[in-house]
Amino acid sequence: MxxxxxxxxxxxxxxxxxxxxxxxxxxxxxxxxxxxVDLFLTPTSLSKKTIEVNKRFKLGGLVKKNSIRRLEDGITTLFIITDNNMSIAAEFKGVLPNLFREGQGVVAEGKLNPQKIFIASKIFAKHDENYLPPEIADAIKKEGQWKGE
Amino acid sequence: MKKLHKLANPGKFYRLSEKILPWSNLLAISLCGLGLYLGLFVAPPDYQQGETVRIIYVHVPAATLASLVYAIMAITSAISFIWKNPLGSFIAKAAAPIGAAFTIIAIITGALWGKPTWGTWWIWDARLTSVLILFFLYLGYIGVWQIFEDQNKAAKAAAIIALVGAINLPIIKFSVDWWNTLHQGASIIRLDGPSIHSDILIPLIFMWLGFISYLISVLIIRIQSEITLQKIRAIQIMISEQK
Amino acid sequence: MNEIYIFFGMGGYALYVWSSFGFTLIIMLSLLVKSYKNNKYNLKTYEELKSYSKRFKENNVKKP
Structure with missing residues (x-):
């Protein structure tokens, strides 16, 4: 044929x-x-599987609002990684990237300690796909129309 | 259809391209000039990233054209394979180094953008990795043309790389939707419209059109070069046969 | 003066921003120049070969 x-x-x-x-x-x-192929686990996907203590992996999500605490030693930062469903407390010693902010995306590389706190050794800031001039972002936030964060 | 056939004739293409070239040169210079002026002097900084956002004006045009050039390569290779038309493989061969240049620009400017914003030059996420594969595909494609002595065989082998590699293109585009990555999702081609403010988007569009014009200019020059090279080969064969 | 300083300073990110634009310019310009020179070289070779083959033919015709 x-x-x-x-x-x-x-x-x-x-x-x-x-x-x-x-x-x-x-x-x-x-x-x-x-x-x-996924770069990181989210708190929700982490809760569905058992990861041994001290196994290195990447955890990603948003830095929860009002969750960043800086310890008095000056280098330790405590914060919460959330996917708006599940949350995990994280600890990081070192210099944070500029875009590490509350409400913004974050990918942390590290391991869980026995208390199920994520001890991060590397922090990457993930930024969203919105590009705005600062004044306009402020104006939108004031009007309460803000969709992000 | 008849017109298309005429265009597929290298001689006709050469004469037509001569007419386009001055215009694409003019457009490339003026659009890139305007885009640079708007992007560097007029456009505002980003509310999160500050001034680093200006890297978008070279990174995004280069990255989108890196994929576009590969798509052109795959389509013209397919045409030349199906219709046995030499012009198709000239276009693909001429396009490859341009695509490779855009890809390396996207990778390097991406690293220069990633360091101050993400906190790293490089990460093995699906987007960055698939673009690196695109770069290697270009190198492989260019390499195949060099390896084979017989140009017909080279054309066939290169066409296979171009076509098989084209599967990488949807992976690059949708990598940020299919998997979680450090690279952010699409900002321009979205169902709910662009998520870039027009003050930042307009200079970007000018830069993009400028890059397209540059692509057309350099592609024309390189295709003309290929056509001339083919004529040189024809004469060389003629002379060697007469000897 | 101050404005120029601020412009080139790029909010402290001068190194990243200017190297991005610089790298892009260098790659695009060198590809353009290389393609242009290559085209000119090929055209020159073609013209030379054409005149050579013309003479070659004429000689071949005359000889016998």
């Missing part, structure tokens, strides 16, 4: 089926690897 096709059509068919098969197999592979 394929032999009756014009060469042009045959090459087109060959190409399309090749791309289709490759796409499907790569899609399946990525689906199987789904969790490994």
């Amino acid at each position: 394929l032999r009756n096709l014009k060469p042009k059509r045959r090459r087109l068919l060959f190409l399309l089926s090749g791309i289709f098969i490759l796409g499907i197999s790569l899609g399946l592979a990525l689906l199987a690897l789904n969790e490994q």
